[in-house]
Every structure is written in C-alpha cells, then in structure tokens.
Amino acid sequence: MTAFAIPLASATLLPATPPGFRFEVLHESRKPGSRARVGRIHTPHGVIDTPGFVPVGTNAALKGMTNAQAASCGVQLQFCNTYHLMVHPGVEVVEAAGGLHRFMGRPDGPPLITDSGGFQVFSLGKETNDDAPELKRRAAARGRNAGTLLSISERGVRFRSYRDGTVLRLTPESAVLAQKSLGADIIIPLDELPPLNVTRERLARSVELSHRWMTRSLHTHLADPRQQAMYGVVHGGTDRQLRAHSVEYLSGLPFDGYAVGGSLGRDRDEMLALLGYVLPLLPREQPNHVLGIADPASVERGVPLGADTFDSCFPTQIARHGTLLTASGRIHIGQGKYKSQHDCPIDPEAASGADCCDGVSRAYMHHLYKQREPLYETLASMHNVRFMMRMMATLRERILADDL
Numbered sequence: 001m002t003a004f005a006i007p008l009a010s011a012t013l014l015p016a017t018p019p020g021f022r023f024e025v026l027h028e029s030r031k032p033g034s035r036a037r038v039g040r041i042h043t044p045h046g047v048i049d050t051p052g053f054v055p056v057g058t059n060a061a062l063k064g065m066t067n068a069q070a071a072s073c074g075v076q077l078q079f080c081n082t083y084h085l086m087v088h089p090g091v092e093v094v095e096a097a098g099g100l101h102r103f104m105g106r107p108d109g110p111p112l113i114t115d116s117g118g119f120q121v122f123s124l125g126k127e128t129n130d131d132a133p134e135l136k137r138r139a140a141a142r143g144r145n146a147g148t149l150l151s152i153s154e155r156g157v158r159f160r161s162y163r164d165g166t167v168l169r170l171t172p173e174s175a176v177l178a179q180k181s182l183g184a185d186i187i188i189p190l191d192e193l194p195p196l197n198v199t200r201e202r203l204a205r206s207v208e209l210s211h212r213w214m215t216r217s218l219h220t221h222l223a224d225p226r227q228q229a230m231y232g233v234v235h236g237g238t239d240r241q242l243r244a245h246s247v248e249y250l251s252g253l254p255f256d257g258y259a260v261g262g263s264l265g266r267d268r269d270e271m272l273a274l275l276g277y278v279l280p281l282l283p284r285e286q287p288n289h290v291l292g293i294a295d296p297a298s299v300e301r302g303v304p305l306g307a308d309t310f311d312s313c314f315p316t317q318i319a320r321h322g323t324l325l326t327a328s329g330r331i332h333i334g335q336g337k338y339k340s341q342h343d344c345p346i347d348p349e350a351a352s353g354a355d356c357c358d359g360v361s362r363a364y365m366h367h368l369y370k371q372r373e374p375l376y377e378t379l380a381s382m383h384n385v386r387f388m389m390r391m392m393a394t395l396r397e398r399i400l401a402d403d404l
Contacts, residue, residue, distance in 0.1 A: 020044035021229040023287045030402040035306035038399045043185040045109035048076045051303045053388040054311035064377035074389035079311045083117035087163045091181040099183025114184040116175040121159045122193040172216040189217030191233045196263040207235045229256035237263045247281040259289040279306040319380035325387040338366040
C-alpha cells in the first residue's frame with residue numbers, strides 16, 4: 001500500500017450525509033422490468049426533481065442564457081467545470097465573491113454541481129480521445145505546449161493551463177479544496193479517465209488509482225463538509241467485472257450519491273447495455289447520475305434502467321450549430337426549406353406557451369441563424385433546454401402512471 005492509500009475500513013468510520021442534503025423516492029415504476037423512479041434531491045439551494053436533466057455551464061454560465069432565462073426554462077441543477085474556473089477567474093476570486101451562487105448572481109439557488117477538473121485535464125492528454133474539442137482549440141491557439149497533460153502519479157496530475165501554459169498540479173485534496181472555495185451543492189472527487197482502447201491491465205490499474213484518489217478526496221471533504229454532498233464515480237470502462245468491483249468498493253464508503261463515469265462504450269447500444277448492468281448494482285437509497293450523457297434518445301432509454309440525473313452540454317452545443325430539438329426529431333434550422341415557414345413554430349407539437357420561443361417562427365430562427373445574430377444562440381439554447389425539461393417532466397409523469 002502506498003503512502004497515499006487509505007484503507008477501506010478506516011473510511012467506513014466517517015460521518016455520512018451532510019445537513020441539507022437528502023434524497024427521497026416518491027414512486028417506483030410498477031411496469032415489469034423497469035427500475036425507473038420519481039424522486040427529489042433536497043439541497044441547501046433548492047430541490048431537484050428526478051429523473052432530471054442537468055445542463056452544463058462550463059464557465060459558470062449557460063452559453064447564451066441568463067440565470068433568469070435558465071430558470072424560465074425549468075433548470076433546477078446546473079453543472080459548472082472546476083478546471084475552467086481554476087484557470088479563470090481563479091477559485092480565490094469566486095470564494096471572495098461568496099462562492100459560485102453569489103458570483104453568478106443566484107445566491108438563493110437553484111443548486112449547482114461541480115466536477116473535479118479531472119475530465120478536462122485528461123481530455124487534454126496525448127493518450128486520450130478527442131473529448132474536449134473546445135479546450136483543444138484554445139490550446140492550439142496558444143502554442144503546441146499549452147493545455148497538455150504532463151504527468152500522472154500517485155500524488156495527482158501535472159498539466160499546462162490551456163490559457164497561458166502555466167504548469168499546474170491537481171491532487172485529490174486540491175480538487176476538493178477548490179470545490180470548497182466554489183461552494184457547489186454537489187461535488188465530484190478526482191478520478192483518472194483513461195481512453196477507451198487500453199489493455200485490461202492498464203484499465204485495472206486506473207480503477208485502483210481512482211479508488212485511492214476518491215478515498216483521499218472523501219477524507220478531505222468530510223473534514224469540512226460545508227453542507228456539500230459528494231458523489232463517488234464508478235469506473236471500469238466496458239469491463240463488467242471491473243465495474244462491479246468499483247461499485248463494491250465505492251458503496252462501502254459514505255458517499256452521498258454515485259455517478260457512472262469513464263468510457264461507456266463505442267455507441268449508444270453498448271452504453272445502455274453497460275448502464276443496464278451497472279445501475280442495478282448501485283445503492284438504491286441514493287441518487288445515481290450518468291456523467292456526460294444527455295441526448296434525448298439515451299435519456300429516454302436510460303431512465304428505465306434506474307438513472308436519476310444526466311448532464312451534458314449536448315442540447316446547448318447543437319443549438320449553437322443550428323440543430324433544434326422537436327417532438328418529431330431534430331431539425332437543422334439552416335436548411336433552406338425553413339426560410340419561408342412563417343406560420344410554423346419551432347416545435348409544432350409543443351403545447352401552447354410551453355416553448356421558450358413561443359411565437360417565434362422557424363422562418364425567423366432561420367434568418368437569425370444565417371445572419372449569425374447573437375439572439376439566435378439565446379433563443380435556440382433556450383428552446384433546446386426547455387425541450388429537455390419538458391421531456392423529463394413527461395418521463396416523470398409516465399413513471400407515476402407506471403407506463404415507463
């Protein structure tokens with residue numbers, strides 16, 4: 001055992017759920033074969049209905065949307081990225097403002113969740129897949145050595161800032177302390193994210209390293225909980241034996257919830273098959289989160305497997321590139337056929353008043369998109385986020401009716 005490893009037995013002596021955080025299950029579907037459930041996650045900054053969609057605001061902002069606009073679309077929980085906030089403006093600036101909620105002008109909520117920063121660090125490494133194109137573009141613009149993973153050790157990781165090439169270190173302890181300064185309601189411990197195509201031996205070593213890092217993270221967190229909850233992250237790639245081992249280890253620790261992370265497969269079917277195996281292994285009395293996946297098709301098929309929340313930048317990202325979500329499928333508003341659809345709302349099947357862009361035609365959205373008007377990104381992002389929130393509400397209704 002290394003100097004940094006913490007025995008499982010010692011971790012089980014730590015206190016559990018912090019004040020202000022609670023998960024309650026309101027209804028479990030009676031449909032045969034379904035593990036879907038409707039619940040509520042209570043946090044110091046508000047309640048989150050589950051199953052729920054969590055939009056990603058990388059730099060403590062949903063692109064193109066104000067807090068009021070996000071609230072009008074039904075956003076109850078927002079994801080912010082620790083790595084970006086460490087690089088700019090710096091966690092000390094956010095802490096001086098009174099934490100993320102006050103910094104963002106939303107002191108009374110709704111709740112926030114932050115990651116450890118590890119995903120961004122490992123996405124910039126030479127051996128990872130291209131999971132962070134935005135970061136890589138920024139890195140490339142600042143020189144070949146900017147924004148790269150330098151080393152991984154038992155202590156943590158060393159990397160260069162994508163902003164100015166400064167060498168930074170991220171450890172399990174520093175990742176937690178950064179999130180303490182940010183003050184999110186739910187925080188994520190540091191974990192390693194190897195690429196999809198690695199040997200089983202390499203993957204197994206990664207899982208064990210992540211377990212040691214997360215145990216250290218949990219000790220640091222529980223030394224000063226600050227009414228924050230921490231989710232453990234289940235790893236193991238597509239190897240079911242390693243995934244089961246990860247669940248067994250982490251469920252023996254007093255995490256407040258669990259997230260399924262790492263590589264989930266090469267396509268949606270492989271991902272859903274893996275989730276169908278992993279989710280039933282997780283403690284049923286705590287919330288389960290799927291990291292980085294939230295396209296409508298995956299969410300609708302993932303909810304019956306037992307997932308409670310999903311996060312992704314997908315809806316807002318595709319909105320900026322011209323793709324809008326509708327009940328009949330995706331449309332690309334830049335196509336010429338929408339130029340003259342004056343009497344057609346973006347989603348004709350949405351109930352009146354349910355669309356954030358109610359009263360705006362496809363023709364107008366086509367015009368804004370083609371002219372690169374900033375208003376387009378606001379309306380499109382609001383539309384797609386509202387679509388996801390309506391979809392989650394419908395899924396909750398179906399679960400309550402035992403139809404999902």
